[in-house]
Amino acid sequence: MKKILYVASALVFMACGTSKEASIEDANVDQAAKYAATITAKDLGNHLFTYASDEFEGRETGEPGQKTAVEYLKNFYKSQGIVSPIGGDDYFQEVPAEWINKNTRRGKFKDSENVVAFIEGSEKPEEIVVISAHLDHEGVKNGIVYNGADDDGSGTVAMLEIAEAFQIAAKAGKGPKRSILFLHVTGEEKGLLGSKYYTDVDPIFPLGNTVCDLNIDMIGRIDSRHKADPNYVYLIGSDKLSTELHTISEAMNKKYTNINLDYKYNDENDPNRFYYRSDHYNFVKNNVPIIFYFNGTHVDYHKPTDTPDKINYELLENRTKLVFHTAWEVANKETRIIADKAKKEEN
Numbered sequence: 001m002k003k004i005l006y007v008a009s010a011l012v013f014m015a016c017g018t019s020k021e022a023s024i025e026d027a028n029v030d031q032a033a034k035y036a037a038t039i040t041a042k043d044l045g046n047h048l049f050t051y052a053s054d055e056f057e058g059r060e061t062g063e064p065g066q067k068t069a070v071e072y073l074k075n076f077y078k079s080q081g082i083v084s085p086i087g088g089d090d091y092f093q094e095v096p097a098e099w100i101n102k103n104t105r106r107g108k109f110k111d112s113e114n115v116v117a118f119i120e121g122s123e124k125p126e127e128i129v130v131i132s133a134h135l136d137h138e139g140v141k142n143g144i145v146y147n148g149a150d151d152d153g154s155g156t157v158a159m160l161e162i163a164e165a166f167q168i169a170a171k172a173g174k175g176p177k178r179s180i181l182f183l184h185v186t187g188e189e190k191g192l193l194g195s196k197y198y199t200d201v202d203p204i205f206p207l208g209n210t211v212c213d214l215n216i217d218m219i220g221r222i223d224s225r226h227k228a229d230p231n232y233v234y235l236i237g238s239d240k241l242s243t244e245l246h247t248i249s250e251a252m253n254k255k256y257t258n259i260n261l262d263y264k265y266n267d268e269n270d271p272n273r274f275y276y277r278s279d280h281y282n283f284v285k286n287n288v289p290i291i292f293y294f295n296g297t298h299v300d301y302h303k304p305t306d307t308p309d310k311i312n313y314e315l316l317e318n319r320t321k322l323v324f325h326t327a328w329e330v331a332n333k334e335t336r337i338i339a340d341k342a343k344k345e346e347n
Contacts, residue, residue, distance in 0.1 A: 032328045033256065035169045036321045039161040041313035044320065047157035048220075052149035052308045059148060060139025061187045062097065062110030069135050070115050073184055076160055077117040080167050085118035085181060085204050092116075093204065095186055095197045104190045109139075114194045115184035116204060119166050121331070123177040128205045129331045130181045130213040130288075131323065132195065132279050133159050134188030138302060149308040151301060154220030155293075156184060158320040165324055176331035178211060185279050188217075195279035199286055211336055212245055212289040214327055215280035219319040220311035223296030225264075230312065232260040233319050234294040236275050239266070242289035244337045245330070249291055252325040257318050265294070287342040293323060 050056075051072060057065025074091040077084070084091040092113035101108055115135060121127065133155030137148025147153070163182050169175055181204070187193030199207060222230045239246035253259055265274045275281065280290040295315075300306040330337060 031169070031174055032325055035165045035174070035328075036256065036324050038165045038168055039317060039320050039324060041317040044157050044161055044316050045308070045311070045313045047160055048149060048153050048308045048311060051157060052147040052153040054145045054147070056147075058139040058146040059135060059137045060109055061100070061136045061190050061193070062112045063139055065139065066112065066136055066186065070113055070184075073115040073135065073156070073160075077115075077163070077182070080164055081171075082117045082119060082163055082167050082182070085116055093198065093202065095194055099197065099201070100187060100190070100193055103193055103196065104187070106190050109190065112136075112186040112194070114186055114198060117163060117182040119163070119170055119175060119180045121177050121179040122175050124336075125179050126209055127178040127336055128181050128210045129176070129178050129327055130183050130210055130283070131159055131162060131216070131327055132183040132185060132213055133216045134186070134194065134279055135184040136186050136189055136194075138189060141304075144304045146302070146304050147307050149306050149311055150218045150220045150295070150298070151306055152188070152217050153308065154218060154311060154316055155216035158216050158219060158316065158323065159184065161320055162324045162327065166327075176328070178331040178336075179205075180327065180331060181205065188279055192279055192282055195282040199282040207283075207286045207288060210283070210288045212242070212291070212330055213280050213283040214291050214293070214323055215278055215283075216293045216323060217278040218295050219293050220313075220316045221295050221298050221300075222312060222315070223298050225296065226262075229260060230315060231258075231318070232262050233322065234262045234265050234274075234296055236263075236266050236292040236294060237280060237284065238291040239341075240275070240290070241284065241287065241339045241341045242337050243340050245289045245291065248329050248333075248337070249326050252329055253322055256325045257322045259318060259322055265296075287339055289337060289339050289342075291326065293319065295319075
């Protein structure tokens with residue numbers, strides 16, 4: 001039954017990509033806006049109502065539902081012609097159970113994998129812009145599926161739409177100058193394990209060549225602070241290691257998306273310590289500049305009621321476009337962004 005789903009999904013993906021390419025041919029807009037226009041609330045919703053469905057069983061690390069999830073991601077990238085950086089048909093970076101058990105106190109949950117896909121840069125292919133989101137969630141508890149639509153289905157499907165937009169550009173001869181790595185990490189809910197494995201054990205590309213990490217973790221909902229002003233997103237860490245990255249982020253928002261960028265949780269004294277609680281932090285530890293995109297917690301956070309029908313897809317679209325525009329600018333600017341606030345290595 002699942003094999004049939006994957007084949008059907010691949011056919012839908014292929015048809016979707018073709019129609020998108022045709023729809024932007026005559027767009028009288030700049031290049032970035034042209035390809036950002038392929039990111040739509042409808043397509044985000046189509047992905048998320050599948051990815052956060054009961055069939056995916058809450059995507060718990062190492063469990064059958066998580067295996068269903070990684071196959072969905074792999075099939076999407078294959079359908080778009082986006083290649084694996086590992087080579088061939090292998091889009092999975094294996095994260096062994098033995099290593100997982102050594103690095104978590106949250107039970108013994110099995111071999112897992114990160115999903116990786118890659119668009120090679122046309123001029124500076126050795127310089128890598130990473131876009132990341134975690135693919136896992138809480139699984140099934142007492143027979144109830146924790147769907148994880150916002151956490152982090154929203155970030156996951158945002159990445160798929162961003163990847164498709166970059167690939168459409170690449171097919172049109174307008175691909176990024178720097179390479180883009182789409183990194184879907186496992187085990188975030190177990191302690192940022194997939195990203196830790198990537199940075200500390202097996203970086204597919206040298207961290208010294210990694211320009212930045214744009215990490216997306218929950219961007220589909222509205223928290224209690226913003227009920228009267230839902231056009232917002234929390235940005236965390238944008239100015240911690242690179243003044244230039246922060247400036248680019250602000251400029252792209254002003255030019256394209258006009259979102260209220262809320263820096264409340266960027267405060268060093270924030271008691272929630274969100275800066276340390278998502279996958280970008282494993283890049284931070286290695287002096288890689290980051291931005292963490294986040295809508296804040298809400299009443300359905302880590303509950304079985306975090307379902308796709310509660311996502312605000314128009315907000316999700318605009319927030320996704322902000323990430324795309326920032327990635328586009330970083331990937332295409334003449335010079336690599338400078339990590340001017342990075343810690344100096346001691347001799």
